[in-house]
Amino acid sequence: MPRFSVIVPAYKVQAYLPACLESVLSQSYQDLEVIAVDDCSPDGVGAVIEEFAARDPRVRALRLPENQGLGRARNAGMELACGDYLLFLDGDDTLAPHALRAVADRLKETDEPDVLVFDYARLYWTGETVRNKAAAQLAEAGPAPFRLTDRPGLLRLLMVAWNKAYRREFVLREGFVFPPGLYEDTPWTYPVLMTAGSVATLDRVCVHYRQRRAGNILGTVDRAHFDVFDQYDRVFAFVAARPELDGWRPVLFQRMVDHLLTVYTRGDRLPRDARAAFLRKARTHYRRYRVPGAPLPLYARLRHTLVRRGLHRTFRVLRWAAALRRRLRGIGAASLRALRGAALRLHYRVQRALPLRADRALFTADGGHGHGCQPGALEEAVRTHAPHVRTTWAARPEHHHTLPPATARVVPGSAAYFTALARSAYLVGNGHFDARLVKRRGQVLVQTRRGTPLTHTGLDLQERPAAARGTDFGALLADVDRWDYLVSGNRHSTLVWERVHPGRYTTLEFGSPRNDVFQRATPADVARLRASLGVPEDAVAILYAPARRDYRRTQCSPLDLERVALRLGPRFTLLARLPGRDGGPADPAGPRVIDVSGHPRVAELCLASDALVTDYASLMVDYAALDRPIVLHTADEEAFEAARGTYVDLRSCPPGAVARSEDELIDVFATGDWNGSRSARSRAAFRERFCPFDDGRAAERVVRRVVLGETAPVPVLPLAERRPVPSAAAGRARAPQATVPAPTGALAVPDSH
Known part of the structure; x- marks a missing residue:
């Protein structure tokens, strides 16, 4: 008997199914079985499943004689499952690396709960991964396991089957099955959570929820979305049959209204000629399941009123008004940004006409991060060895707490920033300098880079597109042309930097300033x-x-x-x-x-x-x-x-x-x-x-050469x-x-x- 039975229903996902199955079979925790269900898919899903089953005995292939839908395909998989815990994974999603080991460890820590809820991240077709915004509900602090009454906030999570592990004995005892329909997860997830005698959470991303460019089945414009009403009928029928769950009715009612409004307002769900009928049916459900006297948040009262009265035209007018307001606000914001940009450009031009300040130095690191890296060490050395120079650090507001009290702070893009950029005699950074910088006669630019180049960088990335990631090599060379000094930690760095960043700058092979702290600590x-x-x-x-x-x-x-x-x-x-x-x-x-x-x-x-x-x-x-x-x-x-x-x-x-x-x-x-x-x-x-x-003493060497003009080398220990x-x-x-x-x-x- 394996620890986990991972049930993977598949329909028209032949392009994604191999990655899905591989993500399960390659888990570091190996005590599992995979039940892959071909829901009579017309593409190559069946062949993919047979191929995996032939090469790995943990894969059990099941082909349904006719298409039955996601819910019934999962039911068919459950009938074959023999693991201690059931997990569901859609055929186009994947398990995160080491997810099952984390799930197994958490189940052991929490005394084998009926349900373990874990987190997910949306994986977009662009490669971007975004974690669930309600992840705070999965905090592991506090007693575990618990009942849903102790953590009702779990109902704010996406009501899906694949972000949980279910004890198979619990599922069989309660007789839980998935109903047919488009919103089959709704009458499964709510009853499971409300009935579970013990629940635990795992604050870890275990599933990557693929967001396909063409959308998923819920993003199809069709009257099939009326199925959501039948599914909530099943949920409330379940509660009605169990009087001990009656206290959940107000919460379920609010969740139902929110869900119905999501379906109604999304442009990729309902046909235009079906929206009025959908809202009329929503009005019926509202009146049928409303709990009199249940408190409503202030922001939800208007929405509930519109649903309760079925005011389709009023709803459309309000939505149009809100869209118009957003559009006007966007136009106004764009106009203000343009006006502010023009004013800043004028301000920068005026500041460039004023004399340079020989006693000012502007530092920045990592595109606006806090005090640190090579520029941070040099800023500290300037205050120590050239106290007549006033230092300023350019960082975003969230990083200002890292700056020393003796250093002035400016926000990139602000008027104060452009003043410092135009009038500071010394500019120090470890990346590309601001593209808006117009270097003045007398300004000294010190480039520090971020460390010793052990891997290919600069112009060498022209032959390595995976690493270059769309690097603008013309802009790179234009930036190099503005450098006066480049700080190098060793001979290897000097030889690499001068070849991959060719320019007329002077290389200061003085050591790595950020490593000075190791000798002082x-x-x-x-x-x-x-x-x-x-x-x-x-x-x-x-x-x-x-x-x-x-x-x-x-x-x-x-x-x-x-x-x-x-x-x-x-x-x-x-x-x-x-x-x-x-x-x-x-x-x-x-x-x-x-x-x-x-x-x-x-x-x-x-x-x-x-x-x-x-x-x-x-x-x-x-x-x-x-x-x-x-x-x-x-x-x-x-x-x-x-x-x-x-x-x-x-x-x-x-x-x-x-x-x-x-x-x-x-x-x-x-x-x-x-x-x-x-x-x-x-x-x-x-x-x-x-x-x-x-x-x-690397930072001291740089300061003495660049700021103090000393040519005699500082002895090296x-x-x-x-x-x-x-x-x-x-x-x-x-x-x-x-x-x-x-x-x-x-x-x-x-x-x-």
Whole structure:
């Protein structure tokens, strides 16, 4: 008997069904069966199912003699199911990676509830993934399992069958089946949730709900949408047969009215000549199931009044008026934007006619993010070594809390921003400078980039369209032509940058300013950062930070982090920083897997961790400056090389141990190779090649050359004499009885990537 029976009804989805079935069969949790139901589909669905059944014994193929609809196809699948829990997955949707393992773990944690509700994300045909807006209802805080009366907000979720796992014994005992019709999920989901003796939630995206360009069956203009009335008749008949559920009638009534209005107002549901009849029938249902005296939210009273009286023409007039209002508001907003843009352009032109301010410097990072990365380190160095220069930081308002009090702040696109852009003598950034910038005589532009280029970038992306993603190479070169200085961390970076960003700028091969903090931080800072992240005091914290996969539209963890944490045991804690958290966290957070993907400062994560696991990310160069263990996990080397490519053969000069599979990675930590002598020798050679100037004074070198005009080089501390702050694990090994003093002040830690 498998743990899960995944029932997949399929009709006219031959193009999507292989991805659907593969997403189930490739799950890291393997105790399952797939019941694929061909609902007499006229396309190649049957052949796809037979192919999967022939190659994997977990797939059971079922072909219906005639088309019966989604609900009855699911019923046919349930009759064959023998798993502990039932899951439904439409043939054009997919399971997220590791979803079943997360579901299995949550079921075990919550004592095998009757129903487990999990989250989903809409996957658009453009590749965009958007998480369910009502995800807050799935919070796992509080007692679990529970009854629906304890969490009635679950009824605000999309009422579908495929965002839940159902205990099969519970379904059979209650005799739940799907009715025929277009809205078959309605009389299934409400009764199941109201009847369940125990319910639990999983705050994780487990299903990717495909939004096809041509729409789905509910987006077909047809009178078949009148089926929604029959389905709510079934829901209220179910409640009428069970007096103990009578208290749910007011909630069900409001949900019914909202649902009917959705069908009525959507332009892709009802034929124009059927709208009046639909609203008249909605009036009948309103009066039939209304609960007298039930309170209504203020915003809903007008809508309910229109339904109760069946005022079709009034409804149309109000909708036209609302549409006209939105149109006029849009025109007014566009006019105001145009007027504001013209005023700002004029303001910028006037400011450019005024004298430059030699004592002003404008900084920005990552297109308007907060204080950090290379520009953040340089801004701090300017205030320290050139205090006569006043610094200004351009960041969006939500990032202003990260800025030091001594730094002025402006919002990109504001009048103050254009004033600073026009009159500051120094402009410092790590990406493309503002396209509206007109460089003036005497202005100095300092480009810092974001790290050491280990993977192809700049003009080299012309041959790699997957990584280029529509890059405007003409604009790239126009931006390069404005640079005066480019900050480089090492000889490798200099050679790459000057080739892929050809220009007349001067390269300052002075080290990586954002790594200066590693030489200044103290054990107290490390302890404070670990505590803020929730890392246990005696744990070995592993920072997992893989590179973005250009060949994937959606990003997911190459590792099953929960499995890795389980195999490594309680001694280790994983800090997971994953690129592009499409659809929410890619892996569940927990006591030994902490999701830090949204943490704004990577340097803080480096300081808090004891080791780094990565693949091709340039973060390994920054981490090498810390002289802490690095482990490479390169399971998809061929695919990554084909999509983006690397400049460095990491197999011949790795910064530490190398694992080519998940099991090898686990073995590297289980055997201690991650911090052994061989790993230390590899890291030493890597540091010598890529961190020759990272002695804590890189930012000072840049400021003295660019701002103070000094030509005498600042001496570089030899590698052997550098003392970066030790990790917490290393500190315990050196002085197991020592205590960490309380921090006396906050440490300014620049961001890194």
